[in-house]
Every structure is written in C-alpha cells, then in structure tokens.
Amino acid sequence: MKKFLTLCLLLLAGATRAQGVMQFTTDNHDFGNVPEGTMATYEFKFKNTGNQPVIIANVQASCGCTTPDWTKTPVLPGKTGIIKAMYNSAGRPGVFNKTVTVTSNAADASKVLSIKGSVLTKEQIKPTLTPAQLAQSPHLVLDRGIHDFGKMEAGQQPVARFTVKNTGKTELVLGALSSGCYCVGYKVNPAPLAPGQSEVVELLYTQRQLGQVSDAVTITSNDLSGDAKITLRATIVRDLTGTSMMKEGTTSVPFK
Template identity: 70%
Template structure:
C-alpha cells in the first residue's frame, strides 16, 4: 500500500513538473551590423509560449545603462506570442558593442540571455562606405524652427517645447538621443520613426535649476547622414515666480493693485 502511495506521489510530481510554460525565441542574438552614431538601435526579440501553462515575464535586466529593455507585461498563454525589445543608445559610443538583456520568468527555463551587437560608425565613417546613389537615399531631418524661448520659469520647473520634424529624405528617419551641455533636456516620449515625406511633433522637456538667463544649445541625433539637427532653448530662471507679483510699499510687501 505504501509503495502504491509513493508511486502516485511520484507520478503527480512528474505531471506537475511537465505543466509549465516554455519560452521559445525566434532567435537569441541580433547583429545590427553598422549603426549610424546617434541613433537608437532597436530590435524586438519575438517569442512563443510552446508550453502548456501561461508565462509571466517578471523582469528584463540590461547589462548596461546604455541599453533600455521593454517587454510584454501581460501573461502569455500557451500558443500565444510576445516580445522583448532592446534599445541601444549609440550617441557618443562609436565602435563595436556587444550587450545583453536577461529575461526572467516563470517558464521552464527561468532565465534567458538575449544579445545585441554591432558597430557604431560616426557619420563621416559611414558616408565613406556609401556610394553617391546610396547617400542620395538617406533620410533628411528638417525642423520647423531652430529656437524656442520659454520666457520666465521657476527653478526646477519642467516645461515642454514642441518642434515639428519633417523627413524630406527617401528613407525612414530615426531620431536618436538629445544632448546638451546642461544635461537638462530630453524627450517627453521617445519619438517613432518618421516615414519619407511625413512629419511628426517632437516634444522636448526642459528643466533647469540654475538661476538667471539661460541659453541651451541642443543637438538631436538621427540617421540623417548629412549631420545632426541643432537648436537652442532660452529661458530666464527665477527662484520663485510668485515673488514677481509683489512690490515694496515702504517696508511692507504687498501684491499689485
């Protein structure tokens, strides 16, 4: 009787062990080959749950801060598919790169390592490898204006400037990183690629704590081989905007009448 009982336990344990999701990727390595410096090199690793239980991806961890992961957050049922996206920021990182993202889940194999690699070329290097005909096919970034004045703003306040970006080239325009000496300018949302002949609104967020008149020179990198886009942001940063509504009458501060 005891032998039968232990046999049943063993069979139940084996059945439970087999009841798991299986994370099957179409590939675990992607080679970008040559990447123009300044672009956000993006690849979506696609997977399918080939097991018999739902899969939940708990976390995806990148090997460095230059790589940003994203993934399917909802449970992936048996037979269904999902993605793990890796975005490598190539701005200021010329040369060969080899980065990984580690996928952690409740699948039968709890940890899977995905790899992206490539060679970041500055635009001078890239232009030298292309024929005139290939260069003519390059995307072209055109801004509706090259400056924005926020006027008076409070220290630490975050304001948004909107610029219209048009792709006047013949290939898809991919915007890369936003850089500035103050490290105080960035995208509100990462812009999507812009098709030839189309336009998109790009929102830049500006936050500055340094007081006084500010003049920021900003660079928007992209896969436009003719060069990066330059623009300026201006603002007068004050400690407290409400302080401007007060005047001195004798020794007492009172609001404007």
C-alpha cells in the first residue's frame, strides 16, 4: 500500500512539473523617440523551456491604440514564439506607456509585457535633421486625391482603391487612416514601402447621410512633408429603384 501511495505521489509530482514555460528575452521595450504617424512595432521573443507545448489563448492590449499579434500554433519544448505589440502613433504626440497581457497554459499563466516611448510631431523632428537626412526621407504620393462614387443607395458600402507610392529615398511607413465622419474603413498592408514601391489602399465608404456628401480622409505616415489627404464624394439616395425614382412620361429615372 505504501509503495502504491508513493507511486501515486511521484506521478502527481511529475504531472505538476509537466508544463510549458515561457522564457522571454525581455518583458519591456523602450522605443525612444517615435515619429508621429508611424506604427511602432516590437516583437517580444520567448523560448519554451518547459517540457510541454505552450498554447497562447489570448493577448489583450491595455488600450485600443495598441494592436497585439502572437504565435497561434503550439510552441513545442525548446522552440520559440513571439508576441508582437504595435502602437499606432497617429494623432498621439507625447509620452506613452502601454501593456499587453499574455494568457496561456504555461507555468506563468498570465504574463504582462510593456512598451513605452515618446511620439514626436513632424515639426519637432524636422529641426533635429540635417539637410542630407531630410533629402533621404520617404515621400508619399497618391495616384489621385478625389474619388466620386456618383449616385449610390443608402446602406451600400462601395470600395475605392488608391495607389500609394514611395518616391523618397528611405522606407515609407503608413500609419492609421482617419476621417471626421467615422464612416470610412480601410485595408492597407502594414509592411513598409521601399523606395519606388507602390501599394494599393482600399477605402470602404459607409456614409448613410442622404444628399450630396463629401468626406476627407487623412493618411498618416513618416513622410515629413505632411499627411496625405483623400476626398470621397457621393450623392446618396434612399432607394435607387423605388422611392428615389420619379416618372418622366412613361420612363422611370433617378432624381437628379
């Protein structure tokens, strides 16, 4: 009986020790000075020094301005994984200090990682650069500044596609897109654009206000010459085929 109890205790102790361990290279990162309009990104790397796979259940940022990403597959013993923290500096000049909380099945089930830095406006950065450095800076060029959707029905969600090109000498980093109406969604590749490289930006327009509308969209970046502007226009009617139609003789035509 004693041998049986001893065996059970040994098995229990072994099961308790059978767990993944996330050993991080560092749990905090200081970006230093960050140019406003860029996406400050850092990858926290960890190694599983335990004897069981580590599965990350969730990574929660302390604010909406910080977007996390992480290794979604199980990290086997001896292998490495990452927790990526991305801070959107657009419209947020000044000091920032944010955290991301990692929840997993590791021995330390909840781990807090922190990022900090100071966002400098383009006006603050320019005086610190030499003429040669300014000449080497990136430059954002749009293929056009206006898109007119024409007549559209309320509730439609049309997409406008713009081409962004970096005509500067160093990498162009696109930041957030914003609009005063909060009616524009966007899709853009977060990877930096090399000199001469182009990228397509998709804008999803969800404006529901009837009549002729015009909304400005700002594209932030690390282009020191300023942010890019796009204007979206449309004439929005309640119903293209029903109540917004009028009779002209025997032919139905849309209101003009």
